[in-house]
Amino acid sequence: xxxxxxxxxxxxxxxxxxxxxxxxxxxxxxxxxxxxxxxxxxxxxxxxxxxxxxxxxxxxxxxxxxxxxxxxxxxxxxxxxxxxxxxxxxxxxxxxxxxxxxxxxxxxxxxxxxxxxxxxxxxxxxxxxxxxxxxxxxxxxxxxxxxxxxxxxxxxxxxxxxxxxxxxxxxxxxxxxxxxxxxxxxxxxxxxxxxxxxxxxxxxxxxxxxxxxxxxxxxxxxxxxxxxxxxxxxxxxxxxxxxxxxxxxxxxxxxxxxxxxxxxxxxxxxxxxxxxxxxxxxxxxxxxxxxxxxxxxxxxxxxxxxxxxxxxxxxxxxxxxxxxxxxxxxxxxxxxxxxxxxxxxxxx
Numbered sequence: 001x002x003x004x005x006x007x008x009x010x011x012x013x014x015x016x017x018x019x020x021x022x023x024x025x026x027x028x029x030x031x032x033x034x035x036x037x038x039x040x041x042x043x044x045x046x047x048x049x050x051x052x053x054x055x056x057x058x059x060x061x062x063x064x065x066x067x068x069x070x071x072x073x074x075x076x077x078x079x080x081x082x083x084x085x086x087x088x089x090x091x092x093x094x095x096x097x098x099x100x101x102x103x104x105x106x107x108x109x110x111x112x113x114x115x116x117x118x119x120x121x122x123x124x125x126x127x128x129x130x131x132x133x134x135x136x137x138x139x140x141x142x143x144x145x146x147x148x149x150x151x152x153x154x155x156x157x158x159x160x161x162x163x164x165x166x167x168x169x170x171x172x173x174x175x176x177x178x179x180x181x182x183x184x185x186x187x188x189x190x191x192x193x194x195x196x197x198x199x200x201x202x203x204x205x206x207x208x209x210x211x212x213x214x215x216x217x218x219x220x221x222x223x224x225x226x227x228x229x230x231x232x233x234x235x236x237x238x239x240x241x242x243x244x245x246x247x248x249x250x251x252x253x254x255x256x257x258x259x260x261x262x263x264x265x266x267x268x269x270x271x272x273x274x275x276x277x278x279x280x281x282x283x284x285x286x287x288x289x290x291x292x293x294x295x296x297x298x299x300x301x302x303x304x305x306x307x308x309x310x311x312x313x314x315x316x317x318x319x320x321x322x323x324x325x326x327x328x329x330x331x332x333x334x335x336x337x338x339x340x341x342x343x344x345x346x347x348x
Contacts, residue, residue, distance in 0.1 A: 012306030015325040015335055018149070018178075018286050020208035022260070022328050024243070025253040028209070031246035032239055044238045049245050053216055056248050057187050057201075062221030065228055066244075068235040070177060070202040070215030074103050077173050077198060077217075078111040079230045081140035084170075094141035095134050097127060098316035099150055101175065104143040113141070120317030124151045124280065128159050132166050140170040147182050150312045150323045152282025160186060164194045171223070172197045178284035180206030180254060181261055187218050195220040198227075205285060206254050207247040212240040257327065261285045264326035271336045275343065285327055288312065290320045294346060298322060301342045307335050 014021060046066060053064045067073040081092045094108040097118045105115045116134050121127045131142065142163055146155040155174075164172045176199050179185045186199050198219040204210035214236065217224060247253075268287045272279040278290040291298050295313040299322055302309055310323040326332055 012303075012308055013331055013334060014308055015327075015331060016308040016310040016323075017210075018205060018284070018325050019210050020205060020257060020285075020327060021325065021331055022208065022257055024208035025247050025250040027246040027250045027253070028243045031242045035238065035242060039238050039242075042238075043234050044236065044241045046236065046241065049241050052245055052248055057185075057216075057218055059187060059218060060221075062224065063218060065217045065224045065231070066236050067215040067217060067231070068237075068240075069204070069213035070175070070200045071103055072213075072231070072235060073198075073200050073215050073217045074107045074173070074175075075110075076227050076230050077141060077171055078107040078113060080227055081108075081113060081171070082111040083230075084140055091138075092140040093136065093138045094143065095131060095139060096143050097131065097145075097148075099124075099148070099312070099318055100143065101145060101149055108141065117316075124148070124153055124317060126153075126156050126159060128156070128162065131163055135163075135167050137169065139167055142167060142170065142172045143175065144172065145175040145177070146184070146186070147178050147283035149178070149284065150286070150288045150310070150315065150318065150321070151280050152178075152284040152286060152288060153280060154182065154184065154283055160197060161190065161194065164197050168196060170196065173200060174198070175200045177202045178205060181258055181285045182283035183258075184283070191219065195223055198223060203244055203247060206258060207244075208257075209240070209243055209247060212237075212243050214240045214244050260329055261327050264329050264332035267329070267332050267336065268324060268326055271339075275340075282326070286323050286325050288318070288321050288323050291322055291343070292320045295320050295322050298339070298342055298346075301345075302335070302338055305338050307338050309335065 050064055091112055091114040093116050094113045095116045096104045098120050108115050118127050118130050174186055198217050201216045203214040265287055280288050296311050299309055299311040312318045312321045312323045
């Protein structure tokens with residue numbers, strides 16, 4: 001499998017990649033303007049920002065590893081799996097719960113692994129029994145997303161614990177890219193009791209740092225130590241280091257955007273309810289909507305108006321579905337107004 005190439009869209013309303021379309025905190029720009037020439041000439045010191053992230057997540061020393069975007073974290077866990085003993089000499093198995101971020105499969109296959117895909121259940125109910133049945137002695141990774149992308153649905157309480165205890169010989173990777181919006185996280189006492197669980201986080205969505213590529217792995221220090229040996233020594237650039245420090249200090253900015261995203265989601269729900277469209281209540285900054293068999297045409301019609309949403313109709317269980325980023329309220333209003341026109345024109 002190769003990573004899905006996102007079509008180049010150009011200028012317009014970007015509601016297709018779950019970005020923070022409000023931009024980053026003004027404090028980030030101030031921090032970047034303060035950088036000196038020598039800051040660009042010297043390798044960054046990661047200790048202060050790592051400690052700041054440990055405080056942010058409420059974990060102890062050694063429990064956070066910063067990465068060049070969460071994608072680098074996904075790559076490194078797959079590389080770790082490739083180095084571990086397994087039953088079959090040719091490949092390790094990685095379980096992926098569909099629908100899923102396609103980087104899970106891309107990283108697995110790039111590292112020589114075999115993808116074991118778990119098909120979605122009715123209405124995207126979490127397939128705990130199917131996951132447990134798929135775990136074998138050759139399973140080295142289980143990728144989970146909480147909340148899921150593209151559905152926005154949560155993993156039920158206790159499910160990660162049950163899965164982790166079934167696979168002591170592997171890692172459970174819980175991608176919490178949208179935890180700022182859900183208000184939930186596995187990080188805390190529950191994670192402390194599960195040394196074979198690693199939580200992935202990103203500062204791209206809520207904090208608006210997508211272009212600077214800042215992610216983190218959070219877990220038991222001994223577990224992260226095994227991953228650190230596979231990481232390059234300076235993968236996080238100096239701009240990302242200083243931007244992240246400023247972003248973490250501006251909690252009001254994050255809270256404001258999270259609240260605006262929640263209001264945008266409610267607006268989308270009301271739109272769908274009034275028009276009889278199936279949608280899934282989301283804990284993330286997006287909503288999955290079933291617009292029908294012409295989903296790709298709807299996406300293209302909006303693109304002609306420079307409003308970009310994501311066609312998810314080819315993902316397992318997502319026939320007829322599109323995904324709309326729910327962020328800035330005015331952007332959501334503009335998108336829904338255009339979508340109303342597009343859907344009405346199809347009904348005429």
